[in-house]
Amino acid sequence: MLKNMIIAIDGEASSGKSTQAKKVADYFGYSYLDSGAFYRAITLFFKKKGITTANRIDKNDLNKISLNSKYNDGKNSIYLNNEDVSNDIRSIGISKIVSDFAKEKTIREHVYKHLREFSKNQSTVIDGRDIGTVVFPNADFKFFLYAKPEIRAKRRFSEINKDDINYDSVLDNLNYRDITDSTRKIAPLKKAYDAHSIDVSDLSIDQVFEKVLSIIEK
Secondary structure, three states: OOOOEEEEEEOOOOOHHHHHHHHHHHHHOOEEEEEHHHHHHHHHHHHOOOOOOOOOOOOOHHOOOOOEEEEOOEEEEEOOOOOOOHHHHOHHHHHHHHHHHHHOOOHHHHHHHHHHOOOOOEEEEOOOHHHHHHHHHOEEEEEEOOOHHHHHHHHHHHHHHHOOOOOOHHHHHHHHHHHHHHOOOOOOOOOOOEEEEOOOOOOOHHHHHHHHHHHHOO
16 A cells, blocks of 8 residues: 555445545554544534624634544544544534535635645545545545435434434435535535445445455555
8 A cells, every 4th residue: 555645535425434434544544534523623613602604704713723633443533723522513503503614615725724734644534525526636546425315314314313303304304415415506515537436325334345445455
């Protein structure tokens, strides 16, 4: 394997991007980056200032935001200005508003800068939107995972495992996300022309991993 390799994993919502990215990182001993966590951290920063919509941010505040990530033994820790916010960024309050902040161009550019800086001197597996098209167009390997909505909804529903949420609502949400992700102006869901597409509909996690691994080690 080459040094300072970049492996980018993109794909549809709930297609298993993070799961595969972590498995690849663990297998090769590479660093792992969840780009979505950086958007959540920035959202948390502004929420603490009482700002819950991206159109109200002071763009100069972005210069006050430092982001970092540490991945050890399968655990991914996210740091906002040197503070571990791994749990805080997964709150329902952040989940409800993060998509609005992630669509803001200046915020995306700030995240891009940190992603590139983080991976500059170390081999990294990164999952998230536009990783292989915008952030790392020259990544050594690019993957795009997709599956039937019904399959993704079942997987997501089993992960949530809450009595007040039913399968149909999860499926409706995924269908809505597919439409909005594909049609939004900023960072739409788009497969890089040179990405390896993998239909994960009828594959187990290990089977998908074997496909990814066979391409990397070819």
